[in-house]
Amino acid sequence: MLALLSVLTLFLLGFVVGYWSMHLYPRLRPFRYSHHTEPQLPASSTTSQLQTLAKLYDLPSIVADSRNDAERIDALVRWVHDQWKPQPGHSAGTDNPLDILSRAAQGERFCRADYVTVLANALQAIDLPTRLLELHTRDSHWRPFGGYYQGMEVFLRDKQKWVWVDAQYDAVILNHGEFCSALEIKEALLDWNNGLELASAEGITDIDSYLAFLGPFLDIFIAQPLGQPRRFALVPPQLKFPRRHHGLGRTLYDQRCHSMDVFYAGHPTPQIVPTPIRPRGAFRPHSVSA
Structure with missing residues (x-):
């Protein structure tokens, strides 16, 4: 007893x-972020693997009728979600989109987090600059689970800005009709004066439900530009955020950044940050665990 x-x-x-x-x-x-100059983040790049992905699945034809980058994103989101029906808890266990798609074609089903891997690579394969983005709670470095959520940001060339794309639920946030980055969603929530609305959401009933779910993760942003091995964390200057989970676990990021202007700088930027080779598969997207 x-x-x-x-x-x-x-x-x-x-x-x-x-x-x-x-x-x-x-x-x-x-927490809010600072405005000052720091070394620029490296640009996303298209690798030979992504070129194979674009050719093998004829990705240009999927977006051929799209009039702008937002429609290209929407077309590829729908294509990715058509590849398999999600099976909760069953991760593909790889960050190789070709492997995931090949297994899906044979009838295997994966969790929603694997949509992130495939969509991010597909977008970069058609030359839309894309970066994987982990949203972290401020205490995620010690939380055993449920401390972060996986999505991506895509650079809209016609709008010249980064926008948050939730590939797991096909969710995009607009503020007064304008696409939002993850940080702009955070700023809108802090200001309590916004016109946030939810676009193209799959299985989510309304904007309030989605923001109640997403809001706690909007404290730390950890980005990995596609085609680059390093990860960059946007951390508020007031917050000490350790580099490793639990002090001994996986490396959360390679370089800390406090400047929102640098983290959300226009694309592409000169790669002036050294990028040493990291072990293959060191970064894999994960969905939140409740």
């Missing part, structure tokens, strides 16, 4: 701490 009470107490304590850290603490200290 005592053991059962101990387990229930620990479970309740964990729930209370988790709820506080994800819902109450961010409102008490709404």
